[in-house]
Each structure stands twice: as C-alpha cells, then as structure tokens.
Amino acid sequence: MNNYSIVTKDLTKRFGSFTATDAITFEVGQGEIFGFLGANGAGKTTAMRMLCGLLKPSSGEAKVAGYDIYTQTEQIKKRIGYMSQKFSLYEDLTVKENIRFYGGIYGLSNQQIKEKTHALLDRLQLEKEARQLVSSLPLGWKQKLSFSIALLHDPSIVFLDEPTGGVDPITRRQFWDLIYESADKGVTIFVTTHYMDEAEYCNRISIMVDGKIKALDTPAGLKKQFNAESMNDVFLQLARAKS
Amino acid sequence: MQQFFVFVRKECYHIFRDKRTLLILFGMPLVLIILFGFAITNEIHHAQIAVLDQSRDSYSQRLVRKMTASRYFEVNRYLSSYKEIGPAFRQGDVKLVVVIPGRFAHSFEHEKVAAVQLLTDASDPNTATTLINYANAMIIQYQQELTGEIKLPLTIRSEIQMVYNPSLKGVFLFVPGVMTLILMLVSAMMTSITITREKELGTMEILLVSPLKPVMIIAGKVVPYIVLSFIISLIILAMGTWVFAMPVKGSLLLLLLECILFGLTALSLGILISSMTNSQQTAMMISLMGLMLPTVLLSGFVFPLESMPKPLQVVANVLPAKWFNIILKDVMLKGAGLRQVWMPTAILCGMTVFFLAVSIRKFKIRLS
Known part of the structure; x- marks a missing residue:
C-alpha cells in the first residue's frame, strides 16, 4: 500500500439530501497521472476538495500522501499542490512577487525561493517578464506559471482542477509536457478535465456519473471495455446510459 | 512568522497598486473634512x-x-x-x-x-x-x-453660556463625525472587499489549501488596514486641530487608543460581512447601505439623536458609530478621561468581541 499516494474507500459527501459523491473507492499510485472525468455536477470537484482538505467528508475513508484526511490535514497541506480552475495568481503582482509570495506561505527560506525562482523562470523562459505584472501575460503563460508555482514547494501530489480551460490546443500540449516532466520526477498528478484529448494523455482515468465512479482503467482499457473508437465515445456511452 | 510578513507585504502591494483603493483611503478623508469643515455648515452667515x-x-x-x-x-x-x-x-x-x-x-x-x-x-x-x-x-x-437699565418690577434674566463650544462651531461636530465615517469606511468596507476579492478570484481556495492557518490569512489581510486606519485617524486629528482649531482637551493617548479600538470594531464588522458573502459587489453594497448610511444618519453626527423617534434611538444604540462619536466628543471637547467614557468603551469592546466570535463561527475553515 505504501506506493499509493491517494487511497480512498467509500468516500461520500452529502449536502443535505443531495449526495455529491457517492461512496467512491480508488487508488492512485505514486508518480501516476490520474485523470478524473465527469460531466459538470458529477461530483469531481467535491471529491477533489475533500482530498485537499477543503471539505469534510460525510463518511468513508481516504489517505493522501499517507495521511488521514480527517485528522492530518496539516501534514497533507504541506505535501500537496493545488491549481484551481479559476486562475490562481495575483494579477496585480509581478511574476517574481507571485513566486516569492507562494514560496513564502509554504515556508521556503529566502535562499530556496531565490534558487527556485531562477530555475522556474529559466524553465518557462520567462526571465524577461519576471518584473512584469502577471496581468500582462497571455493566458497560456499564466497557466504554465500557475502550475509551476503549485509545484514550488516540491509537493508529492498536485491537484489540477480543469487546468487548461480556455487554452488553445498548442498551449494545452505544452502544458501537458510540463505535467509529464513532473510525473517523471515522481510527482503524482490528479487532474480533472473536460477535454477528451487530455484524457488520452493520462495513465489511468476514472469517469464519474452522478457521484459514482462508473469506469476506471487505462484509456486503452476503457476503449476496449466499451468497444469504442475514442475516449469521447466512451464518455458519451456512460453519460447516455444515465438518462 | 515569516509567512505572516510575506502575506502582509503582498497585501501592501494590492493596496498601493490599486488607484481606487488609494483614492478611497487618502482622498476621501481629505475631501470629507474639507467639505464638512468649510462648505457644509449649519451656521448662517450673511x-x-x-x-x-x-x-x-x-x-x-x-x-x-x-x-x-x-x-x-x-x-x-x-x-x-x-x-x-x-x-x-x-x-x-x-x-x-x-x-x-x-x-x-x-x-x-x-x-x-x-x-x-x-x-x-x-x-x-x-x-x-x-x-x-x-x-x-x-x-x-x-x-x-x-x-437702558430700566428697572422692571420683576425680571428673570437668563445668563447663557455655551460650554465646550462657546463659538458654536459646527466643525466641532463634524470632525468626530467624519472620523467615525472614514474609519468605518476604511476598516469595514475595505476589509470586506479585500477578503471577498480573494474569494471571487479563487485565490482564497489556494490559500486555504496551503499550510497557512485561516486565522493567519484573515490577520494578514487585516493588519495593513489597522495600520492604515490609524494613520488616517492621525491625519483627521491633525487637520481638526491645525486647520479647524479643534481642541483635544482630554488625553491624546486615550483618544488614539479609542481610535484603534473603533478601528478594530469596524474591522470585525468587515470580516463579518465578508463571511456572509462571496462577491465584492455584495460586500460593498452591504457596507454602504448597512453601515455607512446608518452611520451618517443615526450616529448623531448630522441629525440629533434626541429628537428622533424612540425606535430609531433604539436602533442607534446598536451602531458602534454612535458610541465612538460620544467618546470622541467627550474626550476632545470635554476633556473626559477613561473614567467618564468607560461605558461606550466597554460597549465597543463588547461589540468587537461579538462580531469576531460570529465571524469565526461563520468562517468555514473548510469551504463548504
């Protein structure tokens, strides 16, 4: 069990009489890219928020990075990175100030922040823009920056909540190169997405319908299982079965 | 502690890079004081x-x-x-x-x-x-x-003396009033807006996922405004004394401490507002309609409280502004010490604790 970074068992969240996530059970291995798919309102975000410690589950168990999500949220918070669907940098701060701020709140030392800033700007080729306000950057760059900042404190897991919304396919591809790079270094990637082409990039994917996980396998495995040409077909079959 | 300083520094960037904020923070007090001091007056000349x-x-x-x-x-x-x-x-x-x-x-x-x-x-x-x-x-x-001095059989002569404000200057009424208004505006409205802005932008989520404690997030956001509201009270006091010759008869230290106390009361109100809503617009509307308007109308600074109908007088008691106004007038004009203003002071302390307690209950550590 030790090489799993996320383990959940019957994880459930109810809001009043509405069950947002219904007894979901899955494991994510260390360094795996785990795609979390589902239509709007299927319960993806709720599940992710529980794993990040933003929401208390109603019942069930889960461990993130080996820590219990009920009692050890403080330890979990130090080991996870998070990038939300809303753009999560401060527009009125410069690139450098954003990096400094997020490094600072994760408790990195000045020396570490300096080194990491340098490395990050170098990797994203943003040295020239380091002193510009983030608001002046194009969306795709902002998102890459946002992702890199989520990785600043070397988390063992990053949660990406629809990270590539509104971005053109080329930038999306570049964004995924960054994701692969991190996964190669052993960082677990937990990503929700709408885009079926992105689903193909994941090692394994789960598809949620009405709060339940209806399918969980590698993209190839799923296509075989549902006898479908593409992930899109798989998704449509599941979504239609519902209605 | 380092986390806290990083946070405060970020907050200062927000404040000093936003022209609108700066205008409200420093332009507003000046304009209001000048307006009330020179232009709007209930004295009649010529x-x-x-x-x-x-x-x-x-x-x-x-x-x-x-x-x-x-x-x-x-x-x-x-x-x-x-x-x-x-x-x-x-x-x-x-x-x-x-x-x-x-x-x-x-x-x-x-x-x-x-x-x-x-x-x-x-x-x-x-x-x-x-x-x-x-x-x-x-x-x-x-x-x-x-x-001349004709002796009438019986006369009652009333000797009138206007105590505390012998020349009946309207400014003496307006300086405390404007101070109350501005501190309310800066502390309550600005904090509620700055907190809801983080919620609206989605950065609040990122902060809550980080190891920062929620209390630290709120404190980090509020501390710069405490400092600012204190500086603004100093500016208003300075203008009151030097431009309008408003006396400070009581202890200056007490006066400043009371300013800080009222600043805190207003901040806790701001935090409370931000815990009720997720949008900057709503926060601003609540602050303006729910706080500014009653502050102007019911704190006794424009209209005398004594002549209001009973229900309104009762409502006025709930307003921190009314009590702060009393404190300011007593300390500045009458030279009152803590012994005379202990009651309004205690009321303000009580209100602050109450607002903070309610907001802590409402502020969900886990955003649900």
Missing part, C-alpha cells in the same frame, strides 16, 4: 434679508443698522409695500423679511409698545428657526440699548 420700513424714523433705522452690523444679516433690498414680500421670497435670495410698521418711534416712546414683524422662508425649517432666533436676539438687545 443671510439675505429684505426690509419693509414704513416708519423711516431714527429708531427703525437704528434697528436695521443694528441687525446688519452683525455678520449674520445683509440687507438685500428695501421693500416699499406688503405686495413685494411674496415676490422677494420667491426670487429665492431673501430668507427673512423685517417689517417695521409706521410710527415705530412714536409707539415706542408713547405707547411703550412697538411691534416688529418677522417673516421667514420656512421651506427650510432649520434655517428659518435659526434666523428667527438670531433676529429676536438682536431685537431684544436693541430694546435693552434703548431702554
């Missing part, structure tokens, strides 16, 4: 009057001279008949008409009774009353000058 003098004798002329010798009245025109009074008012400049009937001196000398009629434009009742009072006072004075 009110335009019209005179219908049907006697034209030395007594009536002396009366008119007496009235215009003060800086309160200025003769706008002389009328020649009653018919002209209506048009004179309607033209708008004339606020008061003094009618002196014929044979004024004669009646005074021989009948011992002389009448003067005062007509005033009461479309603005406050001004009308004030003008009548001024005019009455002058007529009585004039009468005393004429009669």
Whole structure:
C-alpha cells in the first residue's frame, strides 16, 4: 500500500439530501497521472476538495500522501499542490512577487525561493517578464506559471482542477509536457478535465456519473471495455446510459 | 512568522497598486473634512434679508443698522409695500423679511409698545428657526440699548453660556463625525472587499489549501488596514486641530487608543460581512447601505439623536458609530478621561468581541 499516494474507500459527501459523491473507492499510485472525468455536477470537484482538505467528508475513508484526511490535514497541506480552475495568481503582482509570495506561505527560506525562482523562470523562459505584472501575460503563460508555482514547494501530489480551460490546443500540449516532466520526477498528478484529448494523455482515468465512479482503467482499457473508437465515445456511452 | 510578513507585504502591494483603493483611503478623508469643515455648515452667515420700513424714523433705522452690523444679516433690498414680500421670497435670495410698521418711534416712546414683524422662508425649517432666533436676539438687545437699565418690577434674566463650544462651531461636530465615517469606511468596507476579492478570484481556495492557518490569512489581510486606519485617524486629528482649531482637551493617548479600538470594531464588522458573502459587489453594497448610511444618519453626527423617534434611538444604540462619536466628543471637547467614557468603551469592546466570535463561527475553515 505504501506506493499509493491517494487511497480512498467509500468516500461520500452529502449536502443535505443531495449526495455529491457517492461512496467512491480508488487508488492512485505514486508518480501516476490520474485523470478524473465527469460531466459538470458529477461530483469531481467535491471529491477533489475533500482530498485537499477543503471539505469534510460525510463518511468513508481516504489517505493522501499517507495521511488521514480527517485528522492530518496539516501534514497533507504541506505535501500537496493545488491549481484551481479559476486562475490562481495575483494579477496585480509581478511574476517574481507571485513566486516569492507562494514560496513564502509554504515556508521556503529566502535562499530556496531565490534558487527556485531562477530555475522556474529559466524553465518557462520567462526571465524577461519576471518584473512584469502577471496581468500582462497571455493566458497560456499564466497557466504554465500557475502550475509551476503549485509545484514550488516540491509537493508529492498536485491537484489540477480543469487546468487548461480556455487554452488553445498548442498551449494545452505544452502544458501537458510540463505535467509529464513532473510525473517523471515522481510527482503524482490528479487532474480533472473536460477535454477528451487530455484524457488520452493520462495513465489511468476514472469517469464519474452522478457521484459514482462508473469506469476506471487505462484509456486503452476503457476503449476496449466499451468497444469504442475514442475516449469521447466512451464518455458519451456512460453519460447516455444515465438518462 | 515569516509567512505572516510575506502575506502582509503582498497585501501592501494590492493596496498601493490599486488607484481606487488609494483614492478611497487618502482622498476621501481629505475631501470629507474639507467639505464638512468649510462648505457644509449649519451656521448662517450673511443671510439675505429684505426690509419693509414704513416708519423711516431714527429708531427703525437704528434697528436695521443694528441687525446688519452683525455678520449674520445683509440687507438685500428695501421693500416699499406688503405686495413685494411674496415676490422677494420667491426670487429665492431673501430668507427673512423685517417689517417695521409706521410710527415705530412714536409707539415706542408713547405707547411703550412697538411691534416688529418677522417673516421667514420656512421651506427650510432649520434655517428659518435659526434666523428667527438670531433676529429676536438682536431685537431684544436693541430694546435693552434703548431702554437702558430700566428697572422692571420683576425680571428673570437668563445668563447663557455655551460650554465646550462657546463659538458654536459646527466643525466641532463634524470632525468626530467624519472620523467615525472614514474609519468605518476604511476598516469595514475595505476589509470586506479585500477578503471577498480573494474569494471571487479563487485565490482564497489556494490559500486555504496551503499550510497557512485561516486565522493567519484573515490577520494578514487585516493588519495593513489597522495600520492604515490609524494613520488616517492621525491625519483627521491633525487637520481638526491645525486647520479647524479643534481642541483635544482630554488625553491624546486615550483618544488614539479609542481610535484603534473603533478601528478594530469596524474591522470585525468587515470580516463579518465578508463571511456572509462571496462577491465584492455584495460586500460593498452591504457596507454602504448597512453601515455607512446608518452611520451618517443615526450616529448623531448630522441629525440629533434626541429628537428622533424612540425606535430609531433604539436602533442607534446598536451602531458602534454612535458610541465612538460620544467618546470622541467627550474626550476632545470635554476633556473626559477613561473614567467618564468607560461605558461606550466597554460597549465597543463588547461589540468587537461579538462580531469576531460570529465571524469565526461563520468562517468555514473548510469551504463548504
């Protein structure tokens, strides 16, 4: 069990009489890219928020990075990175100030922040823009920056909540190169997405319908299982079965 | 601790890079003080009057001279008949008409009774009353000058002394009022907006996922505003004393501590507002309608509380502004010490604790 970074068992969240996530059970291995798919309102975000410690589950168990999500949220918070669907940098701060701020709140030392800033700007080729306000950057760059900042404190897991919304396919591809790079270094990637082409990039994917996980396998495995040409077909079959 | 400083520094970037915020923070107090100090005042100078003098004798002329010798009245025109009074008012400049009937001196000398009629434009009742009072006072004075010290069989003489504000300066009322208003605006509205902004932008989520404790997030956001509101109180106090010669009779230290206390009360209100809503717009509307308006209307700074209907007076008790206003006036004008203002101080402390307790309950550590 030790090489799993996320383990959940019957994880459930109810809001009043509405069950947002219904007894979901899955494991994510260390360094795996785990795609979390589902239509709007299927319960993806709720599940992710529980794993990040933003929401208390109603019942069930889960461990993130080996820590219990009920009692050890403080330890979990130090080991996870998070990038939300809303753009999560401060527009009125410069690139450098954003990096400094997020490094600072994760408790990195000045020396570490300096080194990491340098490395990050170098990797994203943003040295020239380091002193510009983030608001002046194009969306795709902002998102890459946002992702890199989520990785600043070397988390063992990053949660990406629809990270590539509104971005053109080329930038999306570049964004995924960054994701692969991190996964190669052993960082677990937990990503929700709408885009079926992105689903193909994941090692394994789960598809949620009405709060339940209806399918969980590698993209190839799923296509075989549902006898479908593409992930899109798989998704449509599941979504239609519902209605 | 380092996390905290990083946070405060970020907050300062937000404040100093946003021109709108800066304008509200520093432009507003200046404009309000200047407006209330110089332009908006309930004192009356150079009110335009019209005179219908049907006697034209030395007594009536002396009366008119007496009235215009003060800086309160200025003769706008002389009328020649009653018919002209209506048009004179309607033209708008004339606020008061003094009618002196014929044979004024004669009646005074021989009948011992002389009448003067005062007509005033009461479309603005406050001004009308004030003008009548001024005019009455002058007529009585004039009468005393004429009669000298005639011993009347029985007289009650009222000796009037205006304590704490002998020259009845309106500014003395407005400086505390503006201070209350500005501290409320800066502390409550700005904090509620800055917190809801993080929620709206989605950065609040990122902060909550980080190891920062929620209390630290709120403190980090609020501390810069505590400092700012303190600086602003200093600016207002300085303007009050140097520009408007408003005295600080009580202890300056006590006054500043009370300013900080009220700043905290307003901040806790701001935090409370931000825990109720997720949108900057709503936060701003709640602050403006729910806080600013009652502060202006019910804190006793524009309209006297004593003359309000009972239910409104009860509502005013709930407003921190009312109590802070009392403290400010007592300490600045009456030289009161903590012993005299302990009650409003205790009320403000209580309110602060209450607001914070409610917001902590409402502020969900896990955003659900």
